[in-house]
Amino acid sequence: MKRGLRTIDLTLASMFVALMAVGANITSFVPFMIIGGVPITLQTFFAILAGAVLGSRLGAITLCVYAFAGLAGAPIFAKFGGGFASLLNPTFGFILSFIITAYVTGKIVEKKRSIPVYIAAAILGMVINYVFGTNWMYLAYKLWFTAPEGFTYQMAWLWMAVPLPKDILLAVFAGLMAHRLEHRVIARSQFRKINRAA
Known part of the structure; x- marks a missing residue:
């Protein structure tokens, strides 16, 4: 039988929502870390870590809370963005991809908790983030947002090539x-004992 969220679940989820908000806004302190329209953030790292640490269910719920809180108006997206209008932002696909990233990463490590599995799960989570987010961005620029002059599918991926080495290293580290x-x-914590008993 499915259990509800406990106090420790809510505490850990809140912590990762806060980490996502901090990771999203590192560009506020390092403003040159924006390529094309894409801020170079630490969100992918924390989304992967959320899935790997919290598990597929709680990790995905946590990233859903992050997305809904931002849409509700909390300034927790990149560049302290937020609000329902964020749905139209070309980079909103990356926010949605974090939910899938956390779920898939968590699901894989739940099967076997070895170092190679953790690293493989993290890399796959990063790939999901890039593929989903970049394709959303391309469609957004083509369908409802003003695209930069000469914008192409190849250009979208060229933008993403800049943060890619950083995200590969951070995925492995995560x-x-x-x-x-x-x-x-x-x-050894009560959190894992609770989850095993549920």
């Missing part, structure tokens, strides 16, 4: 970090 947290902290 996998290693989540594995370490699992074996040093989470596996």
Whole structure:
């Protein structure tokens, strides 16, 4: 039988929502980290970490809360953005992809909690984020948003090539970090005992 969210679930989910907000707005302190219309953020890293640490269910719920909070007007998207109008933003697809990223990453590591599995899950989560977000961005520019002059599908992926090395490294780091947290902290905590009993 499915259990409801407990206090510890809500606490951890809130922590990751806050981390997503911080990761989204690193460009506020480093403004040159915007390529094309795409801010270079730490959101992918935290979305992967949320799935790997919290698991598929709670990780996805957490990223849904992040998305809905931003749409409700909280300034937690990139460049302190928020509000329902964010749906029309070409980069909103990346926000939606974080939910899938967390779910898939969590689902994979739930099967086997080894270092190679954590790293593979993190890399796959990053790929999902890039494929979903970049294709959404391309369609947005073609269908409802004013595209830069000469904008093409290849240009969209060229923009994404800039943060790609950073995100690959951070995905691997997220996998290693989540594995370490699992074996040093989470596996011995009340959080994991509750989840195993549920």
